[in-house]
Amino acid sequence: MSNQQPEWHLPTRLVHAGERAPAPDATPTTTPIYTSATYLHADFTALDEALESDSxxxxxxxxxxxxxxxxxxxxxxxxxAGAAVFASGMAALYAALLAAGTPRGATAPAPRAILAARDMYGATTLMLQEFFAVRGTQIATCDMCDLNAVDAALNTVRPDVVLVEQISNPLLRVTDIRALAQRARAAGARLVVDSTIATPILQQPLTLGADLVVHSATKYLSGHGDAAGGVVVARTSLVRDTLRRQARLLGATLGPFEAYQILRGLKTLALRVRQQCRSAAEIAKWLTTHPAVASVHYPGLETHPQHTLATEAFGGLYGALVTFELREATRATLSRFFDTLRLILPATTLGDVYTLASAPAVASHRELTPEQREERGISDAMVRLSVGIEDVADILADLRQALEVG
Structure with a gap:
């Protein structure tokens, strides 16, 4: 592109004034927000080479x-080995499943069969049904916490892809990623792990043999409730290259503003998650003593079925979600609890700096049938609490007053 500029008229000069200045000699301490949709090269040959080399x-x-x-x-x-980011966690999960189901050495996605955990986010279940099953992909589910059931399902289904949530939503069941990775690899399948709830602070599934790890970056990675996004990280360069090619073709691109916000959120991820986990553990223990609470689901409790596994896997942290069920299982009681909250926000997401509460049967798993929710153990009296970074005494005080009867 020529640097020689003719004597343009004012409207033209206003369009181009101040643009395309040379990069500064100094290095910024934080990553700038690059909003340009396209980029210029020294000349046409350089542009052609950039397109050809994909660099x-x-x-x-x-x-x-x-x-x-x-x-x-x-x-x-x-x-x-590399990552690709997307405009939402669901877009990231869809791309991860396509990449995982692409035969080695091929470019076109072709998932023949997917073996998924029975306990998953409601929208994930719908995605498997409405985007994969209807196009001929066999979808099977099993209890991924039961390795004997996993072995039986692998032998029966012979999947290309195994999909699990490291900590399930909303029952907070914990899966043995190393054991699942070994079994998936022996069966010729790739393991995709949704690690949104665990975050990289509790565990890095790729180091245990998983092929792809997925995050809804809207949650803990961003952490401030102001950016939506999704991330997929691949264990090998082959899967990374497949993932990135499919990311470009899908076009579910994350914008630079959101990328900057999530990148900023990562800087405090460890601080936030550790504090949230400590508070969640205290809250879970307190809830077990309250007469208005029928049951509490939290991996940090010794009564949790995967407590030993969670202790070994997460190094003493157990996540920042606490799920509990009200003893009086009526819609009126559930409504009164949510309407009485003062500090805790009744919102449908998780992983925020604010403490949030939601009812899975009404929110995250609303579109499942009552039979599907019952099969997964999701009751109409269930509350999912996403613990924020407020002082834990204030969170407990709000729960105490909201749980009071009458």
Whole structure:
């Protein structure tokens, strides 16, 4: 592109004034937000070479410096071979399943069969049904916490892809990633782990043999309730390259503003998650003593069926979600509890700096049938608490007054 500028008219000069200045000699301490949709090269030959070699920046769907910084940070966090980011966690999960189901050495996604955990986020169940099953992919589910059941399902289904949540939503069941990875590999399948709730602070599934790890970056990675996004990190360069190609073709691109916000959130991830886990453990223990609470689901409790596994896997942290069931299982009691909250916010997401409460039967698993919810153990009296970074005494005080009868 020529640097010689003719004497343009004012409207033209206003369009181009101040643009395309040389990069500063100094290095910024934080990653700038690159909003440009496209990029210029020295000349046409350089542009042609950039497109041919697939290196550098040409078009923002193919690559953006702010987005690339987030991908690099997540690759480091999960100790993988590379990452791709998306406009939402669901888009990231869809891309991960396509990449995992792509035969080795092929370019077209072709998941023949997916073996998924029985306990999953409601929208994930719907995705498997409405985007994969209807197109001929066999979908099977089993209890991924029961390794004998996993062995039987692998032998029967012979899947290309095994899909689990490291800590399930909303029952907080914990899976043995190392054992599942070994079994998946022996069966010729790739293991995809949704680690949104665990975060890289509790565990890095790729180091245990998983092939792809997925995060809804809207949750703990961003952590402030102001950015939506999704991340997939691959264990090998082969899967990474497949994932990135499919990311470009799907076009569910994360914007640079959101990438910057999530990248900023990562800087305090460890501080936030550790504090939230400590508070959640105290809250879970307190809830077990309250007469208005029928049961509490939390991996840090000795009564939790995977407590020993969680202790070994997570190094003394057990996550920042606490799920409990009200003893009086009526819609009126559930409504009164939510309407009485003062500090805790009744919101449908998780992983925020604020403490949030939701009812899975009404929110995250609303679109499942009553039979599907019952099969998964999700009752109409269930409350999922996402513990924030407020002082734990204030959170407990709000729960205490909301749980009072009458």
């Amino acid at each position: 550098g920046y040409v078009y923002t769907r193919h690559g953006n410096p702010t987005v690339a910084a987030l991908e690099e940070a997540m690759t480091i966090a999960e100790r993988g």
